[in-house]
Every structure is written in C-alpha cells, then in structure tokens.
Amino acid sequence: xxxxxxxxxxxxxxxxxxxxxxxxxxxxxxxxxxxxxxxxxxxxxxxxxxxxxxxxxxxxxxxxxxxxxxxxxxxxxxxxxxxxxxxxxxxxxxxxxxxxxxxxxxxxxxxxxxxxxxxx
Amino acid sequence: xxxxxxxxxxxxxxxxxxxxxxxxxxxxxxxxxxxxxxxxxxxxxxxxxxxxxxxxxxxxxxxxxxxxxxxxxxxxxxxxxxxxxxxxxxxxxxxxxxxxxxxxxxxxxxxxxxxxxxxxxxxxxxxxxxxxxxxxxxxxxxxxxxxxxxxxxxxxxxxxxxxxxxxxxxxxxxxxxxxxxxxxxxxxxxxxxxxxxxxxxxxxxxxxxxxxxxxxxxxxxxxxxxxxxxxxxxxxxxxxxxxxxxxxxxxxxxxxxxxxxxxxxxxxxxxxxxxxxxxxxxxxxxxxxxxxxxxxxxxxxxxxxxxxxxxxxxxxxxxxxxxxxxxxxxxxxxxxxxxxxxxxxxxxxxxxxxxxxxxxxxxxxxxxxxxxxxxxxxx
Numbered sequence: 001x002x003x004x005x006x007x008x009x010x011x012x013x014x015x016x017x018x019x020x021x022x023x024x025x026x027x028x029x030x031x032x033x034x035x036x037x038x039x040x041x042x043x044x045x046x047x048x049x050x051x052x053x054x055x056x057x058x059x060x061x062x063x064x065x066x067x068x069x070x071x072x073x074x075x076x077x078x079x080x081x082x083x084x085x086x087x088x089x090x091x092x093x094x095x096x097x098x099x100x101x102x103x104x105x106x107x108x109x110x111x112x113x114x115x116x117x118x119x120x
Numbered sequence: 121x122x123x124x125x126x127x128x129x130x131x132x133x134x135x136x137x138x139x140x141x142x143x144x145x146x147x148x149x150x151x152x153x154x155x156x157x158x159x160x161x162x163x164x165x166x167x168x169x170x171x172x173x174x175x176x177x178x179x180x181x182x183x184x185x186x187x188x189x190x191x192x193x194x195x196x197x198x199x200x201x202x203x204x205x206x207x208x209x210x211x212x213x214x215x216x217x218x219x220x221x222x223x224x225x226x227x228x229x230x231x232x233x234x235x236x237x238x239x240x241x242x243x244x245x246x247x248x249x250x251x252x253x254x255x256x257x258x259x260x261x262x263x264x265x266x267x268x269x270x271x272x273x274x275x276x277x278x279x280x281x282x283x284x285x286x287x288x289x290x291x292x293x294x295x296x297x298x299x300x301x302x303x304x305x306x307x308x309x310x311x312x313x314x315x316x317x318x319x320x321x322x323x324x325x326x327x328x329x330x331x332x333x334x335x336x337x338x339x340x341x342x343x344x345x346x347x348x349x350x351x352x353x354x355x356x357x358x359x360x361x362x363x364x365x366x367x368x369x370x371x372x373x374x375x376x377x378x379x380x381x382x383x384x385x386x387x388x389x390x391x392x393x394x395x396x397x398x399x400x401x402x403x404x405x406x407x408x409x410x411x412x413x414x415x416x417x418x419x420x421x422x423x424x425x426x427x428x429x430x431x432x433x434x435x436x437x438x439x440x441x442x443x444x445x446x447x448x449x450x451x452x453x454x455x456x457x458x459x460x461x462x463x464x465x466x467x468x469x470x471x472x473x474x475x476x477x478x479x480x481x482x483x484x485x486x487x488x489x490x491x492x493x494x495x496x497x498x499x
Contacts, residue, residue, distance in 0.1 A: 053479065
C-alpha cells in the first residue's frame, strides 16, 4: 500500500511497517541535498514530530513523522551520500522504516492519485 | 499574502523565466533563485568556467557635481564614506561603506570614477533609502540619478575574460577594479572588472532595452550558464564576502567586520583627510585600539551546515556563549560546511575551537582565516 502526506512524504506499508521517504516533487523543490540527519533506531515519534532533517546548499528543512510509530530501521546510505535522495527519492533514497502504532491510521493518508492532484 | 503581483521585475525577467529560473521574491523583486542545473552545478560551473548573474535589482546611481568639477563630487561622497574617493583615479572603482553616526554600516557599495561623474552601485534592499539619504546629504552639491533604465549583470569565472573578449576585444587590458565604457553588440555599456564570487570576472551595466540581447549573446557561449541567487550566495560565502543585512548592518562597524582594508590611510587618524564621515569617532578609535568583537570564518568538523543565528560557545555544553553565526551553509567547492560570524576578542584567533548550536546540539567548529576559497582576481 503506497500512501502520501501533505508534507510530501511517501509511505510504502507492508505488515504494519512503513518505509518512509520524501516525494520526487519534494526532492526537486529542495534541490541538491548536502546533509541528512536521521533519527535513531528505537526512537518513537508522534505524527508530525521532527523525525529527520535535510539540508540543501541554501537551507535546512524538517522531515516530519507521517504517523505515530517507532523507528525500526534507518537508511545509512543517504547520510553517507545525500545525493541519493535527489537521484532516487522514491526508491534507494528512502529515509527510515516506521513500525506503526496503529496500522489503521494509514487509511487517513492520500493515495497516489490524490497526491498527484495536490502537487499538480 | 502572496504579494507576487506587487513584486518588481528586472529588465531580464522574461529571459530569466524562459531559461527555467525558479522565481522567488527577493528585495522586492521576482528573482531566479536557481535554474534547472541547480545550485550545486551552478556554483561549480562558475568556479570552473563562467556564470552569468542578473543583478539588475541593485541600485545604479550617477553622482555628478553641479559645479562641473568632479572633485566636488568626490569631496561630497567622502562625507558619507570612510574611503579615499578624492584619490580614486579615473577609470578605477573602490569598495565603500555608508557609515552611520554610531560607526555602524548603512550599506556597502561600489564607487567608480567615470571622469566627469561617479557611478555608484548599492544593494537592492537599501537602494531607495540610500538614494534618499544621498539626496538629503549631498543633493545640494551633486545631481543624483537612480538608473532604473539600466540592467546590471555579472559575468564571473575563469573563462569570463575569454567570453567577453568575443564581444569586446579590449577587455583583456582591464585589471581588477578597472571600469570602462564600451559598446557590446551596439549597446553602450559600463564594464568593471569586479564581482561577488571571488573569481575573476566583470559587472556590466546595460541599457534596459538591449539587456536581453546582450545577455543572450553571452549565454550563446558554450562556457556560460545562467546562475541564480542560491549559488550567488554560496559563492560569496566561500569568498568570505559580506552580505549586507546578514554579516554587516547598522550595528556592526567596519572594524568589527574586518573591513579595515576599505579605509585608506588618508582617511585615518594622522591622514590628510582624516575623519569627516559619519561615526568617525568610533571607527577611528577602533582602528587604533581594536573592537571587542570581530567577524571570523568558521569551518565545521562534521558535514552538518552551521547556518545564520547559530550561537557560538567555547564549551560543548553551550554555557560560555562568545558569538553568533551571521552566514553559513554548504560550500560546494570546499565540499563542506562554511560559515562566518562575530565572536568576542578572546575567540578570534585562527585555530580557536568553538561549538555552534545546531538543533539543540553543540557541534565543533574551528575559527579559520578567510577567504575559504582563494580569490583569482587579475590585479
């Protein structure tokens, strides 16, 4: 199940665990990323919490936790090479895996068609 | 509020949009922050080849003595800046500062001697205030004209001379801070060998109606890419150059900012025309005795950029605060974070280890000499 947030994140949900990243649209808007800070495995966040930070040449931006949950895996490849987020934002540029506190919460998020309508 | 309908457009706005510029509001203008190449490539391309910047939002002012004697205009300008203008030769340009009565900086600017008048370039955000201030202070002696009828572009980078030489062969005779009039593609232009990137290059004032034609000719050259405000900022930061409003403002003095080099001996204590500019008491005293704080360069030890407003401490707990970052970001040529900021006298020595507050953590940074990237001016 692929879901999207208004904060331009995508979630690929399998067995109650969401792989989370930023959308192609968000990566284009941010421009060349030079630094990514990821949460620690085991950290828990509420929906809307500051889970990660991305920095372009010009500015820093927060990546919010899309739903309540616990971080169970992080993608160290993007901290080593932040440009992966620009080159493959919805694949190899994923940020973290989130064990959802309540899998049904995902129902409230947008599907791909709704997200495409949002970003035009 | 959207406000985009109220934004002003430069004479190159249509060209900037047609080149794919991502337009943002800046100093009241709709300006390109980047083009499709992106900030990183634009920055590196400028250092490797040549970049073309639209800086038409800046204020171009001519200052002409009502007496017809250009020395009268020079003397009038010297009442506003701590800089030797009387001694500025025809065809030469100098960096200058409008100071205030407290020794702070109202704006930084360029002043060129054009023989029968002076040509001044001020910051976009300050230009209306600067023009009104100049009118008030020296309007009785000088006729002042703000040239919204001219565009201003910067052509910067190691290939800039070769690119411009294709339109104007005499360009190679110019050296850093020379200013010449010339015809580029039948447009009567004013060219200075200067810029805001640390690279060799030129700033070119062009009549507004011919600006797009001249720029398209420059962009036809395979070595030239259009460059947006994003890379303009990262280039000037690596070059250690101040951004007015960030690194210098009405409460920073030229000495605190490390801009003593802009104040020639003739305007200092003991000089033939010492003082006579706003804030002279404070500034001349600081030139003799130093200032309590100073602008320094900072390199972070990690990869996380340290940005403006981060506090600087001598200890990793952030207990002993000694300063603040005024500009910071990622330097694509350095391939790492670079920043500048003000620190107390005890922390100004290169090699001093400090800690910058970033998102609740204190990250190690080191005070370093600037520029971060060696400049390549043709002196």
